[in-house]
Amino acid sequence: MRALLSLALSLAATLAAVACTRERPQAGEAATRREPVPSPGGVTPAEGATESAAASTGAAATPGSTGSTASTALAGSTASTGSTGSTGSTVTATGVDDDAAAKEAALREAIASALVPELPSAAHLVATRPYRGGHLVLAGIDEAARWEAALGDDTRLLDAFEAEASACEEATSSEWAAAQCVLEAAPTPYVGWSRAGTDVRRLEVAHLRGDGSLAVVARRELIDLAILPESADTVDADDAVPLKLKAYDVDRDGHDEVTVIVPIGRPSGGSFTEISGAVAAILDLRELRPQFTTSRLAVRDYSHADDAVTEAVEVTWLAKAEGDAGGPLLRVREVIRRSERPREQRTLLCPYDADLDTWTCPEALTAGDAILRADPLSL
Numbered sequence: 135m136r137a138l139l140s141l142a143l144s145l146a147a148t149l150a151a152v153a154c155t156r157e158r159p160q161a162g163e164a165a166t167r168r169e170p171v172p173s174p175g176g177v178t179p180a181e182g183a184t185e186s187a188a189a190s191t192g193a194a195a196t197p198g199s200t201g202s203t204a205s206t207a208l209a210g211s212t213a214s215t216g217s218t219g220s221t222g223s224t225v226t227a228t229g230v231d232d233d234a235a236a237k238e239a240a241l242r243e244a245i246a247s248a249l250v251p252e253l254p255s256a257a258h259l260v261a262t263r264p265y266r267g268g269h270l271v272l273a274g275i276d277e278a279a280r281w282e283a284a285l286g287d288d289t290r291l292l293d294a295f296e297a298e299a300s301a302c303e304e305a306t307s308s309e310w311a312a313a314q315c316v317l318e319a320a321p322t323p324y325v326g327w328s329r330a331g332t333d334v335r336r337l338e339v340a341h342l343r344g345d346g347s348l349a350v351v352a353r354r355e356l357i358d359l360a361i362l363p364e365s366a367d368t369v370d371a372d373d374a375v376p377l378k379l380k381a382y383d384v385d386r387d388g389h390d391e392v393t394v395i396v397p398i399g400r401p402s403g404g405s406f407t408e409i410s411g412a413v414a415a416i417l418d419l420r421e422l423r424p425q426f427t428t429s430r431l432a433v434r435d436y437s438h439a440d441d442a443v444t445e446a447v448e449v450t451w452l453a454k455a456e457g458d459a460g461g462p463l464l465r466v467r468e469v470i471r472r473s474e475r476p477r478e479q480r481t482l483l484c485p486y487d488a489d490l491d492t493w494t495c496p497e498a499l500t501a502g503d504a505i506l507r508a509d510p511l512s513l
Contacts, residue, residue, distance in 0.1 A: 245271055248348040249340060253283045258335060260362055260396065261379045268343035268351070272379050272396060274335030274362040278328035281321065295321060299329050323359060332401045334359045337413070339379070339394055339422060354422035357413050357506060361399035375412040375431045381419055384453050385486045385493075386462050390419045395430050400505065409434045411505045414449070418491060426451075426464065426484070426493040429505040446471045449499060451484075462486045464493050 245262060246254035249271070256276040263270045285292055302315030313330045320326025327334045337360045340353035363377065378395040385391065394417065399410040411431035415424055432447045451466040464484040471477050484495040 244348050245269060245342060246273075248342055248350055249273055249353075250275060250280065253280055256280050256283070258362065260337075261377055263379050263381070265341070265381055266343075268341065269348070270379055270381060270392060271340045271342060272337070272377075272394065273340065274337050274360065276333075277322065277324035277336050278334075281325055291321060295319060295325065295329070327359065327401050333361065334401055335362050336360070337362060337396065337398065339392060339415075339417065341392075341419060341422060352420070352422040354417060354424070356394065356396070356415055356427075357398065359401060360413075361401060361410075363397055384416055384462075385425070385488075385491075386455075387488065387491070391425065392417045392419050392422065397431075398505070409505055411447075413505060416493070423491070425491065427506065428466075428499050429503055432505040441473075443473050445473070461488070464495075466495065466499070468499055 242259055242262070243254065245259060246257040249257040256279045258274040258276065259271060260274055261272040282292060298319040299316045302319060303312045305315070306312050316330050317323065317326040320329065324334060324336075336358050337356045338353055339356060341351045342348045343351050375395060375397055377397060378393060381390045381392050383390050384393065393415075395412055395414045397410075397412045402409070409432060411429055411433050414428050414430035416426040417424055428449045428451075429447065430449055432445075434445045436443055436445075448469045448471075449466065450469075451464045454463050454465055463486060466482045466484055467479060468482070469477065469479040482495050482497060482499075484493045486492075487494045
């Protein structure tokens, strides 16, 4: 009887050990990686293509460009995940969240200082992405604040403009006419729109590199006089055009490109055309030179023969591995929707020109460029 009892206890212990082993992952077991779902309408790699390895060397600096540098303590920015207690629940170490937030704030301050050394607060960071020991940054620069800061203690130009702007507002009861008058009197369009109560920024993308310090390798303006989303975190995930800032080799020339899609608006001071949507670009990462630009989405509201008209133009594209000529191409589709009118659409095949390092479309995206061509000064 004792032998049978001992055998039963031994068998129960063995089964419990096997069950525990199955519940715990084995040492060295790789975690499952979930690939991000490409944004609708954005450039996606062709079938079988993979993004460039993050361990490869970074992009070359723009020839002759020294860039600006901002110092910060970025080493060890990865916060501890905490310890696991006997019950299996994760216990976060005291102060880890605060420490991570402080390091994130220091990083953002360093990026802003690198972009606008004389006035870091003028750099509104819409999105940042780590990239090969550096960062890709989408920022809106407050040119009105920079202009005012450059005046220093000599505020005579600002005082004179304020006097003219006040006179404009007192001379008419029309909001449109007052805004037009203020813009004409303003020393710069940014100052004029700021005085009219509309926060507009110069939208740019930048490549920064460094650990203990950040230096601007390259930067490029995407569009001026843009009304920007507050930050990438505030862009609605269900938005038809989500924000995108991503680097990979789109044209398969061995160098990464940056794909940028950002929702924006254009200011309007009256009852004429108002336009909003999103701008998009594919930029060569080495110098951030544009290879392809378009309005990802352009929505215009205007009046025609006393009727309110809404026109929406949507441009989507897909990077294909090989075109008819044997090289990569973009398959671009332009869809136009207007109030009470049939939908129009067309598809363009835009092959990659290796000599020009650009995508060449056989026809211009006239409607798709609406938001890029919109002139906020023509009210």
